[in-house]
Amino acid sequence: MTSPIEPSHVRTARASSEPILELRNVDFCYLAARRSAAEVLGGSRLHKINMIVRRGKAHGLIGESGSGKSTIAKLLLGLTAPQSGQIFFDGELLTPDRLAAFRLRVQPVFQSPLDALDPITPIGKQIIAPLLVNFNMKSSDCQARLAAAISAVGLSGEILGKLPHQISGGQAQRVNIARALILDPEVLICDEPVSALDMTVQAQILNLLSDLRESRGLSLLFISHDIRSVAYLCSEITVLKRGSIVESGSRDEVLLDPKTDYMKSLLEAVPNSGLGLETASPSNPCSQPAGRRDLPAEGW
Numbered sequence: 438m439t440s441p442i443e444p445s446h447v448r449t450a451r452a453s454s455e456p457i458l459e460l461r462n463v464d465f466c467y468l469a470a471r472r473s474a475a476e477v478l479g480g481s482r483l484h485k486i487n488m489i490v491r492r493g494k495a496h497g498l499i500g501e502s503g504s505g506k507s508t509i510a511k512l513l514l515g516l517t518a519p520q521s522g523q524i525f526f527d528g529e530l531l532t533p534d535r536l537a538a539f540r541l542r543v544q545p546v547f548q549s550p551l552d553a554l555d556p557i558t559p560i561g562k563q564i565i566a567p568l569l570v571n572f573n574m575k576s577s578d579c580q581a582r583l584a585a586a587i588s589a590v591g592l593s594g595e596i597l598g599k600l601p602h603q604i605s606g607g608q609a610q611r612v613n614i615a616r617a618l619i620l621d622p623e624v625l626i627c628d629e630p631v632s633a634l635d636m637t638v639q640a641q642i643l644n645l646l647s648d649l650r651e652s653r654g655l656s657l658l659f660i661s662h663d664i665r666s667v668a669y670l671c672s673e674i675t676v677l678k679r680g681s682i683v684e685s686g687s688r689d690e691v692l693l694d695p696k697t698d699y700m701k702s703l704l705e706a707v708p709n710s711g712l713g714l715e716t717a718s719p720s721n722p723c724s725q726p727a728g729r730r731d732l733p734a735e736g737w
């Protein structure tokens with residue numbers, strides 16, 4: 438049985454840069470957490486969020502802890518609904534009847550790769566689980582897609598019979614990405630996908646995400662506290678502060694010409710005071726984490 442999803446090679450041929458995911462005037466607050474108006478205003482509310490993730494592009498979302506980044510990720514994964522405003526996917530309003538199909542096309546990658554895996558199920562079974570659950574496929578019919586998914590993330594077949602405690606954090610994050618890719622999604626929502634990894638592995642996963650974006654036409658929402666990672670991967674950036682967008686634009690606009698004191702202070706807090714925007718090279722380790730390739734030319 439084959440899935441009804443449009444294959445990625447067809448999608449890459451379609452025009453890129455058009456909006457694939459869009460939040461329009463979205464308001465959200467955690468009602469259960471709302472003990473007083475002051476607390477809502479103090480941070481657990483998203484206010485009039487307008488944001489576009491474009492087809493085939495990586496969009497960075499940054500902001501201090503508690504500013505609402507993960508809440509936006511939950512909205513964009515269809516895990517929670519806005520109190521007001523609208524979410525559009527591929528040009529269509531996201532309505533409850535479209536949610537099931539939407540969830541196949543937009544997949545998450547979370548922060549703690551080992552926590553995201555079942556400790557007692559072999560890796561191979563975990564990667565194909567979305568096919569078994571969503572398309573009622575037999576395990577034997579998933580093998581070609583399993584092989585393609587692990588190859589896409591740079592893993593070999595040896596890992597398939599292992600349990601999560603037998604693999605490294607970097608391998609575990611590749612497994613999570615393979616599990617997301619097995620459904621051939623159009624968007625990955627990556628919520629701090631490298632922050633639990635050491636620097637060298639961070640660079641490898643960033644390069645992998647960059648390659649997947651390029652080769653499969655994947656769109657990425659990349660949430661991170663690490664502005665250098667965002668500078669490396671993303672062509673557009675949105676900056677959140679206490680539930681409101683304070684800046685958004687191209688990478689150059691936001692990082693080289695910040696308009697707000699808040700964004701300036703985030704940039705000043707970057708270690709080594711360097712984003713490597715003009716000088717990045719593998720031989721300049723201060724400008725980017727070890728192993729990261731030169732910044733892509735696109736958009737510069």
Ligand SMILES: Nc1ncnc2c1ncn2[C@@H]1O[C@H](COP(=O)(O)OP(=O)(O)OP(=O)(O)O)[C@@H](O)[C@H]1O
Pocket residue numbers: 467469470480481482500501502503504505506507508509
């Ligand atoms: N399930 C929840 N119930 C109530 N309040 C919540 C819930 N999840 C998050 N919040 C609150 O909403 C606000 C935004 O949280 P969110 O996790 O979206 O921020 P964040 O920018 O992702 O933070 P971090 O960078 O620390 O992960 C915070 O004040 C948080 O305490």
